[in-house]
Amino acid sequence: MSKYDRKLDQAARAAWMYYIAGETQQDIAEKLGVSRQVAQRLVAMASEQGLVSVHIQHPVATCMDLAEQLKTRYGLSVCQVVPAGEHEGQGLQKMIAVAGAEVMAQTLRLPQPQIIAVGSGRMLRATIDELPEFDAPQHSCVSLIGAIASDGACTRYDVPLWMAEKTQGRYFILPAPLYADSAEDRDLWCNHRIYRTVTDQARRANVMFIGIGNVDAGCPLNVDGFISDPQVERLKQQHVVAEMIGHFIGEDGKRVASELDERLTSVTLTPNTGREVIAFAGGKVKHQAITAVLKGGWISGLITDEESARFALAQL
Template sequence: MSKHNKKLDQAARAAWMYYVAGETQHDIADKLGVSRQVAQRLVALATEQGLVSVNISHPVAECMTLAEQLKTRFGLSICQVVPSVGLDSAAIHAMIAVAGAEVMAQTLKQTDPQIIAVGSGRTLRATIDELPEFDRPQHSCVSLIGAIASDGSCTRYDVPLWMAEKTQGRYFILPAPLYADSADDRALWCNHRIYRTVTEKAAQADVMFLGVGHVDKGCPLNVDGFITNQQVEELKAQQVVGEMLGHFIGAQGERVPSELDSRLTSVNITPQNERRNIIAFSGGKEKHRAITAALKGGWIKGLVTDEESAIAALASA
């Protein structure tokens, strides 16, 4: 890399930290190992060189390399990696949301009618919040997962509705709790005409946007009331490291059966699937093992993540 390109690369990294993660110039100086004056000049250089607009237009070279390595190693069709070294979880998620919105926009801006199937979770919600509004009433947003907990409450991260509001398109909700009370109860939910109509529409989706969750006490499934502390411990005892749409995944990417399966109502997805349009948005230290497992198992064909998660996945592979 030439001296000029290396300086631009460092300026782009500083711009990500300053404009997206909200880091101070003092923080940037500490994390890049430079003086505060140099950090200030790097941020100024990013602006002067036109690297900063609505998005950071000059990607960090190391992140681009990691993205290409992930695509090659795991057969991905789409991959974006954002800087994360030295940053906390909130900053990383903010960066993934910005980069993820660019990926989503590629589908949303199309004029041909699109069926967009969407999971749930904080990362997807933050990503959709970063989207501009599109006048695309011809698009349809379809939920892949029920947003109702066992006590009847609904998660605040019912993100397909938020996407439908961004596009002014139609929204198809999956009318069921994530986990039914029993196998018989699940059969009642899943045999309903509206449920079958929505899942059939999801199966025709042009693209699926999902999150990759980790499984531990305090994880979103646990905090939002979908699984209990005891169930978390039972899943961990089975070596579960992650989940997608309530499907539990082991460290090597295998689908791990659990007693919850007979009650799960979300749209079915499988490892080593043939679909080329499942794109995941996930990052942060707590997600390293889950993201690696999703990649190893071939659950996803696209990924927006952070550089430390990318490094962990490549090292594990």
């Protein structure tokens, strides 16, 4: 997507808020993370480019309507939906990442120190890659998930480090593997003083940025060797469709107990906490997972694509 296309998308969003949602230019500025003057110019640009007539002639208008429906249906405070069109794979991931980076940037621009808890996943990392560099050393990034492999090496799940490098802020790594070798081994990791310090930081986070994983043969946890093929099959027999930082969620949106729980070291997640938990996920392979997470009230915000949004809205 070119810089001009992104500007046009932003103008369409501003026009939708102004002409359809009836929001003020100050409201638009705050939601888009721009100044009031920029918001005013975006509304004017939408008119000049012919996006505004009886209705807004742009795919973003449909997406914003879907976002509002998701917010109403699932009680979200934050939601952005990007046009899917013919995109899948890397193209769709790029679009979600660009939109997600705008949402992340709203937190990173705050002058007040923020504790930002970060999960894992390829979508989350792609979103952070789209962030510009920030001179924001007042913020702290804390990991929600262990990024140490069984051989002691750090893995690609160490996503929070990428955000810390973007902000120049402090970074707190969770000093543990995702799954310990045994329940006894997990107790050793989780009772360490540094582990308790980091998880306490995570519990006090102002916002959590998190990915949503699907659970199927060939899913990232399976491919990267964290869960075996037989374990995937047993999870599917329990109707597990989603995973967030190692927690498994069934198609009804409820947490599913598994044989892996006694070895899991990541920060505990609970639904309907009232906390700001924003997820980034999309694509056909994630439809069931996203819907389950929404049903269970695990998140307060979602950045996704229009087909994923339609799927979630079609569920009873």
